[in-house]
Amino acid sequence: MAKIIVVTSGKGGVGKTTSSAAIGTGLALAGHKTVIVDFDIGLRNLDLIMGCERRVVYDFVNVINGEANLKQTLIKDKRTDNLFILPASQTRDKDALTKEGVEKVLNELAKEFDFIICDSPAGIESGAMMALYFADEAVVVTNPEVSSVRDSDRILGMLSSKSRRAEQGLEGIKEHLLLTRYNPERVEKGEMLSVEDVKEILAIELVGVIPESQAVLNASNSGQPVILDKDSDAGQAYLDTIKRLLGEQVPFRFLNVEKKGFIKRIFGG
Amino acid sequence: MSLLDYFRSSKKNTASTAKERLQIIVAHERKRRNGPDYLPQLERDILEVIRKYVDIPADQIAVSLEQRGDQISVLELNVTFPDDKR
Numbered sequence: 080m081a082k083i084i085v086v087t088s089g090k091g092g093v094g095k096t097t098s099s100a101a102i103g104t105g106l107a108l109a110g111h112k113t114v115i116v117d118f119d120i121g122l123r124n125l126d127l128i129m130g131c132e133r134r135v136v137y138d139f140v141n142v143i144n145g146e147a148n149l150k151q152t153l154i155k156d157k158r159t160d161n162l163f164i165l166p167a168s169q170t171r172d173k174d175a176l177t178k179e180g181v182e183k184v185l186n187e188l189a190k191e192f193d194f195i196i197c198d199s200p201a202g203i204e205s206g207a208m209m210a211l212y213f214a215d216e217a218v219v220v221t222n223p224e225v226s227s228v229r230d231s232d233r234i235l236g237m238l239s240s241k242s243r244r245a246e247q248g249l250e251g252i253k254e255h256l257l258l259t260r261y262n263p264e265r266v267e268k269g270e271m272l273s274v275e276d277v278k279e280i281l282a283i284e285l286v287g288v289i290p291e292s293q294a295v296l297n298a299s300n301s302g303q304p305v306i307l308d309k310d311s312d313a314g315q316a317y318l319d320t321i322k323r324l325l326g327e328q329v330p331f332r333f334l335n336v337e338k339k340g341f342i343k344r345i346f347g348g
Numbered sequence: 349m350s351l352l353d354y355f356r357s358s359k360k361n362t363a364s365t366a367k368e369r370l371q372i373i374v375a376h377e378r379k380r381r382n383g384p385d386y387l388p389q390l391e392r393d394i395l396e397v398i399r400k401y402v403d404i405p406a407d408q409i410a411v412s413l414e415q416r417g418d419q420i421s422v423l424e425l426n427v428t429f430p431d432d433k434r
Contacts, residue, residue, distance in 0.1 A: 236381045269361035276367045
């Protein structure tokens with residue numbers, strides 16, 4: 080039985096696509112057959128982050144409309160086994176995704192895959208609603224910043240009222256908090272909300288903390304999910320996150336400022 | 349933090365301000381979210397009726413529906429009149 084995980088946030092630019100790419104790749108690395116579906120119709124970007132933008136022939140909407148089948152449309156990742164991408168359409172038609180169409184495609188994917196990662200667009204419009212509607216679990220990507228936390232809370236409300244599980248009275252969507260762009264130095268100075276602060280406000284289980292890292296931009300520049308950069312802090316933090324998603328207990332890393340030497344402490348830098 | 353930073357002015361801790369503001373707004377929005385869908389419209393309608401008689405700003409009215417026990421829901425209406433309009 081496939082598990083459908085939506086990566087969502089409400090606010091834009093917090094790292095949904097970066098996280099979707101990392102989570103999808105991580106699950107595939109762990110041996111699970113995984114597909115990442117880009118729900119951001121009109122603003123396709125997962126293909127760029129995954130480095131397969133020149134291999135897109137058909138897209139999600141083509142499959143819904145019966146203009147292409149899944150086999151023709153799914154892009155097999157070249158670096159990671161068990162990993163496929165379903166690109167979003169670049170159409171400007173906002174209503175291209177219908178509930179029936181999305182359900183049909185997800186059902187078909189569920190026969191093949193262990194995990195279906197739904198990369199949600201920002202906002203609370205139909206695209207974002209479609210991405211979360213069929214989810215079994217949700218990764219709520221949040222920055223330690225007021226507008227992101229508020230929007231995440233809004234999305235948590237949607238998850239518990241506007242999803243298929245809510246409408247059919249099933250067990251609720253399992254919610255995970257993924258805190259991204261975390262800067263321990265600024266937290267220590269009292270300039271940034273801490274992990275504990277955000278956990279307390281949103282009151283959901285923490286699945287990962289990704290430090291603010293240069294590795295993320297480097298990864299997106301080269302079209303390679305940051306989780307493959309195993310030497311980087313962000314890459315390692317995503318690897319830990321995957322383990323927790325799969326039920327393992329892993330201690331959190333990168334939450335504190337690295338201890339500096341005596342000289343640095345006196346003179347700063 | 350370096351020694352230099354230590355002697356620099358102790359600025360207000362903005363993270364705790366952020367946390368306080370978030371706690372208030374999130375609690376407010378959750379309360380609204382859990383209420384029935386008609387509550388905002390009811391609030392607007394009541395505001396319109398009162399405005400026929402007294403000119404009050406929109407934020408001076410608060411309507412809430414509270415569940416008390418299994419049987420009773422209480423509709424609470426709070427309107428603050430400006431001093432000179434009494």
